[in-house]
Amino acid sequence: GKRAFIAGVADDNGYGWAIAKALAAAGAEILVGTWVPALNIFETSLRRGKFDESRRLPNGSLMEIAKVYPLDAVYDTLEDVPEDVKANKRYAGASNWTVKEVAESVKNDYESIDILVHSLANGPEINVTSLQCDACDLSKGTDYRHYQLPVSIKLLNSNVAGGATLSLTYIASERTIPGYGGGMSSAKAALESDTRVLAFEAGRKGKIRVNTISAGPLGSRAAKAIGF
Ligand code: NAD
Known part of the structure; x- marks a missing residue:
């Protein structure tokens, strides 16, 4: 079976959870990376069975998460x-939660992974920057921290040999979506550009596939935080 690491799972509402389930249903072993401040509540909820209904797979069994890694991809x-x-x-x-340390921990624990999913959305910064956007203060420019998360995919990539990576993008990279401001649309444009370049580079070097899915609107925690 394949082994997948999904970065950006802290509840059962977002894309990361749904992708984890789809991969588990296809027989993959599931590892997740959970934002450090959300780690406790996520693990507690998992342990107490709060997610049991949404862990159910089409064959009736429950998705198992082999390991939860604390992660702060900033x-x-x-x-x-x-x-x-x-x-x-x-x-x-918590410890060992920077991108490089998580990559090392996963390598120590499992040697390699086959699939890397980047399903991160930037929590606290989003509030700050969308406020800037509400005030229409475009002179403040783009918050480059938004680039950091998409770009950090490169580091986790080093664990994947002949595997596949997937991230999530949004149509606001190409068209104006009112309210999707504060540098988020530019971050998605950068992510799509990075995806094309990385697909070429990583494809040639390590036969790694690099893809991004432009997903439709979903009432996740991150989406609600920016009023979507
Ligand atoms: P979500 O809130 O379920 O997932 C985002 C996750 O990122 C959360 O678990 C959060 O804790 C985590 N996170 C935030 N900052 C982090 C950090 N510094 N380090 C580690 N983890 C961190 O929201 P979602 O909407 O499922 O977002 C997943 C991806 O899907 C994002 O890239 C988002 O832009 C993209 N997307 C979402 C929509 C939508 O409408 N919800 C549409 C298109 C694309």
């Missing part, structure tokens, strides 16, 4: 993490 390495974040109770309670 930070590539521990050196990138500011002191106040390191000291934050929710972060201090």
Whole structure:
């Protein structure tokens, strides 16, 4: 069977969860990366059976998550993490959650993965930047932090040999969608551009497929946070 790592699962409402289920139904072993501040509640809810109904697969069995990795994809390495974040109770309670450390942990635990799914949406920054957008202060320009998440796919990629990666994009990369502001539309345009370039590079180098799905609107936590 294939082994899949899905980055961006912290409840049963988003695309990450749905993709995990589809892969589990197809026989894949499921690993997930969960945003550090959301880790406790996600693991507790899982343990207490809160997701049991939505874990049900077409054959009647329940999706098993082999391992939940704490992840904050904003930070590539521990050196990138500011002191106040390191000291934050929710972060201090977990370890090895930068992108590079998660990649190493997965490698130590499982040697390799076949499928990498990037289903991250930027939580706290989105609020900040959409406020800027509401004020129509375009002079502030694009918040480059939004690029960091799509681009971090490259680092996790090193664990995949002859595998496949998938991310999620949105039509606002090509057309104006009112309210999808604050640099998010540009981040998706960058993601689509990165996808094309990486598909070429990674395809030649390691026979890795790189794809992105332009998904329709879904009432996920991230979508609600920006008022969609
Ligand atoms: P979601 O809230 O279910 O998923 C986003 C996940 O990213 C959450 O689990 C959140 O905890 C996690 N996250 C946020 N910041 C993180 C960080 N720094 N490190 C690690 N994890 C972090 O929302 P979703 O809508 O399912 O989003 C998944 C992807 O789908 C996103 O890329 C989004 O842009 C894309 N998408 C969504 C829609 C939609 O309408 N919901 C449409 C098209 C594309």
